[in-house]
Amino acid sequence: MSSIRIGNAAGFWGDNLDVPRALCESGRLDYLTLEYLAELTLSILAHQKTRDPAAGFVSDFPHVVRDLVSCLSDQPGLRVVTNAGGMNPARCAAAVAESLRKAGLADLPIAAVSGDDLLPGFDEHLASGEAFTNLETSAAIQEVRGEIASANAYLGAAGICAALSQGARIVITGRVADASLCVGPAVYEFGWDWQNWNLLAAATVAGHLIECGAQATGGMFSVWDELSTKFSLADVGYPIAEIHDSGEVMITKPPLTGGVVTVDSVAEQLVYEIGDPAHYLTPDVDADFRGVTLRQVGEDQVAVSGARGGPAPETYKVSIAYHDGFMAAGQLVICGPNAADKARACGQIILDRLARAGVVLQRTNIEALGSGDSVPGGWPPAEQPWEAVLRVTAHDPAREKLQRFLREFAPLVTAGPPGVTGYTGPRSKPYPVMAYWPSLISKNRVQPHVELHTAGDWPA
Secondary structure, rough: EEEEEEOOOOOOOOOOOOOHHHHHHHHHEEEEEEEEHHHHHHHHHHHHHOOOOOOOOHHHHHHHHHHHHHHHOOOOOOOOEEEEOOHHHHHHHHHHHHHHOOOOOOOOOOEEEEEEHHHHHHHHHOOOOOOOOOOOOOOOHHOOOEEEEEEEEEEEEEHHHHHHHHOOEEEEEEEOOHHHHHHHHHHHOOOOOOOHHHHHHHHHHHHHHHHHHHOOOOOOOOOHHHHHOOOOOOOOOOEEEEOOOOOOEEEEEOOOOEHHHHHHHHHHHHHHOOOOOOEEEOOOEEEOOOOOEEEEEEOOOOEEEEEEOOOOEEEEEEEEEEEEEEEEEEEEEEEOOOHHHHHHHHHHHHHHHHHHHOOOOOOEEEEEEEEOOOOOOOOOOOOOEEEEEEEEEEEOHHHHHHHHHHOOOHHHHHOOOOEEOOOOOOOOOOOEEEEEEEEEEEEHOOEEEEEEEEOOOOOO
């Protein structure tokens, strides 16, 4: 193939469930990708797996596959690549296989790509000299070793490419770098050399541009209000990357869908969460975004070129989740003059009453939402609102302290200032916290593993 069309129908777990089928039906795709994972998502999946060893994957994905049955039947060239496997790619593949068997697609090949889960051999890695130092704080991993719930390396495109070369039509990975969902199909289809850094950088830029779904097609667009009369976000089209074997890329979306693809909308996604534009580090390539050029070549069509690349890092990034106590949050609506000041005073009353009862929490935060507290110092000063939402958040190793904390909100209705409301509904509950520990591991200690079966033969 001289070019492929890759559409991405999910930018996170919780994205619009109607999009995958709509994109496949109207996008003339060779590949559908679904990018579900973030550090927070991995923590949630790790928590789920600690409660149920058969869980830990994106539970939406088997439902998505059921919705895609007609597309998979009518478009034999369509392939699906996703990181929905999360902490448990094999179990996710088994759930997908069950859906396909029931739909009469027992012959469809499914691959699970694993190898990113470092927890089973974590102490062996430590003994071999891997330090797992915190990249942000330089703290030693020994501080939290007993609380670690998961440790996953960000794998690259090699496992995806291997699965495709073995005939998989659905490839389910654990943690891989977001852009690698796009790089794998490109390397497989075009036969690119893994050392051709410029081509890998071009595919990485393409993957980065579509990985967040509708952010490239009008979602979160800074001038959306100026253009809202020209396009709708209610039926926003999700992005498609048309990649050529030369490394040229075009970003577009399905016709007759809402949203917009312009140089400006694509540029905003290009610089989203990239850190150093000269060194966008992925497992596949050290990509240099500084020379990337964007050119409008048609309606909702932006050509992308100029990416350069260098040798990939010799380490994988590692996402470690560890148990870090419990959190709880409560809210009330505060009305009347000087509502923000009143809300903050109510929050302090809650903490003072706890202290009188001998309950001191490890960390607390009082916010008067509606007055700028969601981004402290980020907005121009405003007049005092006549209503504000009081939100008090607390963190502590002891769940019982947080349970007592949550009981202090309701008494404010009659034992606080006037104008306290919004107290109906069930009381909130404390929830366990999984904290994030970013680190590195040598690449030579991690290898992707591909397990491939047809839906009919996949182990239950």
